[in-house]
Amino acid sequence: MKRLIKSFAMLMVMLFIISTTNAAVTLRYYNKDSKKHTMTVKISGSTKEVTFESSRTSSVTIQGSATTATIITSFGKIEVKDGDNIEIKDGKITVK
Secondary structure: OHHHHHHHHHHHHHHHHHHHHOOEEEEEEEEOOOOOEEEEEEEOOEEEEEEEOOOEEEEEEEEOOOOEEEEEEOOEEEEEEOOOEEEEEOOEEEEO
């Protein structure tokens, strides 16, 4: 019986680790501006910075234990989720 409880506990720990290590927000972005933008992002209660390089289409991954994040811009807050496509023009983000 003790062996069964230990096995169950190990299984639960492994599932927790797997579920939290896979959580992040990956965005595909198209920055139409000729300058890069560095913006503040809130994810899982933490504040991070993300840089969108100039004049390009690329991807960026925001590490955290959630699949949603909030990007803070000079135009306001933008809610994004894992897998979103965004466009940046004149520093303004639009979710496509």
